[in-house]
Amino acid sequence: MLSKWNSYYAALSDNHQHSFVVRTLLFLKTTNFGSTEGFELTTEMKLVISSAFVEITFGLKQDVLSIFKTIFVTPSSYSYTGRDVLYDGDVNTVTKRVNLSWPAVEKGFIITNDGLNIAIHEFSHCLIIENAKGSYFSKVFNDTDLNAWKELATKKIPLIREGKYTIFRDYGGTNLMELFAITLETFFEQPHEFYSYAPTFYRTTAKVLKQDPRNGKNPK
Ligand SMILES: [Zn+2]
Secondary structure (H helix, E strand, O other), X not given: OHHHHOHHHHHOOHHHHHHHHHHHHHHHHHOEEEEOOOOOOOHHHHHHHHHHHHHHOOXXXXXXXXXXXXXXXXXXXXXXOOOOOOEOEEEEXXXXXXXXXXXXXXXXXXXXXXXXXXXXXXXXXXXXXXXHHOOHHHOOOOHHHHHHHHHHXXXXXXXXXXXXXXXXXXXXXXXHHHHHHHXXXXXXXXXXXXXXXXXXXXXXXXXXXXXXXXXXXXXX
């Protein structure tokens, strides 16, 4: 199933595939999955979603989420009561839930190289939030590496807004939180294009995540 759905997984060496499977099962086991009433969330769907988390944390020690323990999956885009906006995914810090719309997750994995993957996007937000709340010993990221990323990213935001930095989609110009999520989507879906366009920013991102997906077999 993982080979069919996750091209990152499919490219890994046998050894890395083995540890990817172990991490995926651990994530599945330690996370609560829920879904809209009447919508059957299959094991395959849960695996696909979990694989996005394992992919982005493959180079890190962090192998499960500690604050966001519930993933809630909907059969279509959804909105919050009293708001007009439709979402395909969001990280809710009040309910401590990650919400994802299955069709959007599916599309993110079927189209492997357009820099759009909602599961990677939302889990990136989770990592930043959990990193900020973690104690010194339970940090997801190395402070120095993340600060170097932030410093560089801060300079890119005005350029993205002016349409002068085009490797990321426009939404990346929203703020650092969104730019981080979009950087990870691009990093995993278009690593070669990203590197050619912005080698320093690419390498700074690779340092934060302790992996380089350009080396498909051995990214770490
Ligand atoms: Zn976002």
